[in-house]
Amino acid sequence: MRLLLIEDDPLLGQGIMLALESRHYRVDWQQTGADGLQMLQHSPPNLLILDLNLPDLDGLEVLRRARTQNIDTPVLILTARDAIEERIAGLDAGADDYLVKPFDLNELEARIRALLRRASGRDQEQITHGDLVINTAAREVSLQGESVSLGRREYDLLLSLLHAKGRVLTRRQIEEEIYEDDPESNALEVHIHALRKKFGKSLIRTIRGVGYMVED
């Protein structure tokens, strides 16, 4: 996987590059917005890690220009400001996720993995979680090599949870995503119960009153 890092602070840039390289990512590091944008155009990476506070070209501006040129590389924003408005501005400009400085390496890597997974999910045919394998093209699920048959809703639910691996999906998020045509339905618990019966109780963790998650 090739990542592009646009970060003007030498100490932080070097740190991120070293850390990610030690975890077997290839990292290109640019210190200005202009250089970053140029590299983004000429050799698009799998993921862009973008600092918002750049000396020449504002991070948001880099993002906007890239998006207008139809570069759809997933973008993770790094920001020193945690004001809600800034996060929203970043997401509005086309960022896929944001991370507030300072962050820990595990968090950074988890976000990178999730973004790459989400991006590749669009064209990747196979998602694995332990001994659970999903073939998204054929909508087939197998556990320890044996095919498991799932209802349409059960399959959608499992896929959403696996895409969001390591994060909690709130009940409302799930309902809006999967049960949008039937908002009054009480089926979420039923489907969770069914998935647990088929794949074991430990697959999905309940966050009571909040939602569900598949742990990383």
Place this chain on the structure above:
Amino acid sequence: MRSIQSRILLGLAALFSIATVVLLSWTWTTTNHEVEELYDASLVQFTRQFSSQFLVTDYETALSALEASAKRAEAAAPTLHGSEDEYEDSYSSQNPNDPGHHYEHHLGVQVWSHVGERLLSFPSDLNLTAPQDVGFETLNTQASALRMYNLYLPEQKLWVRATQPLSIRTEMASEVAEHVLLPLAVVITGLIIAIAFTINHYLRPLKQISQELDYRSSDDLSPLSSQQLPQELITPVQSLNRMFQRVAQTLHRERRFTSDAAHELRTPLAALRIHTETLSLPQQKVQPLLQGLNRMERVVTQLLMLARLEPRHSNQLDKQSLDVERLTADLIAELVPTALRFHVQIELHTQTQTNLMAEKTLLEILLRNLIENAVRYTRPGDTVLVTLETDMDHYLITVTDHGPGLSDDLKIQVLQRFYRKNKAQNEGAGLGFSIIDQIINLHRGSFTLSDTPNTGGLSVQVKLPMT
């Protein structure tokens, strides 16, 4: 009572009172003197006129004529020594054909022979001794107070004496004074009232300024309007405005500094952390470094929150109707992965569907701090409970943990900024409760710290008014 207005009024009233007293006593003395002169003069004139009738006639004729006229006069005259207040009334009712004047009739007249025989007395009950000397004489006994004038006619060998009660002079003088006093009192009272209104009117700009200053919030540093102000007020208001401006600039600089410093610290902190995490050192050597970093990061984050909170005021809140359950669920979803790393679970118990009027960003910071604190200070393996409920007109948010809890002393200390529960452990900055406290105050709510029943641990209950 120490207002300029009441001082001016009191001062003016005192001055006017003194002036009135002086004016009145002056008038009284002058009037008294003039009345004396006037009555003395008329007494003399009367005596002369009366005695002139003896000059043209002989002694015997004069005497008989005197007696006849005295009898007539006595029939028409009021009692001379009756009650002072009554003689006006009694006279005016006597003879409608001759209304006269109420100051005229109090003259008495006596004629004595040169040997001291009383020949004539009007009124007849004038009980006087024979005249000795020519000129004025004043009799002041308990029965009567009289002013007299004695005249001796050497050719007729007669004494003529005219009398008049002294009371009539005092009466006259007091009446003059009375007539001066009333208009004076009316005019002065009116003047004081008019002055009160005028002062009130012209002090209004001053009152407006003090009201404006009184009602504005402690952190409102906008300038006062100096338009339409009287000249005397323009200068103080302008210097006040300049001071406001300086304070506002200082405050602004200070906030900017805190905010900028915190932001500037974040990038090097992030660099420090990522370098630390990639160090190929044994875990126990890296751990203290990471703990120090954690603490610094938290302090920086909380300083930023405080910098954002402190300039705020309750009436500047951007309140909106909030679905607290959704907000809390989203927040817990965000915090769970970190909590699970501490082996702490978070549960949400919602017992209300009511929305709450609050500022979204602030409520988020509040909830985040409450839950993060609980996760941070409880024991691994615990479950932090977040409960949302409502009573009559309050929204209640309770965050309960079952960890070591806080002693009562610590509950008090916990509110003090930079206090950390156990200084050796954890990386909390102790600013957490200070932030919580401020957000709750901004929303005019309250919060309590109590022990979790049965299991022990800390329960924080936040009570916010629903609107």
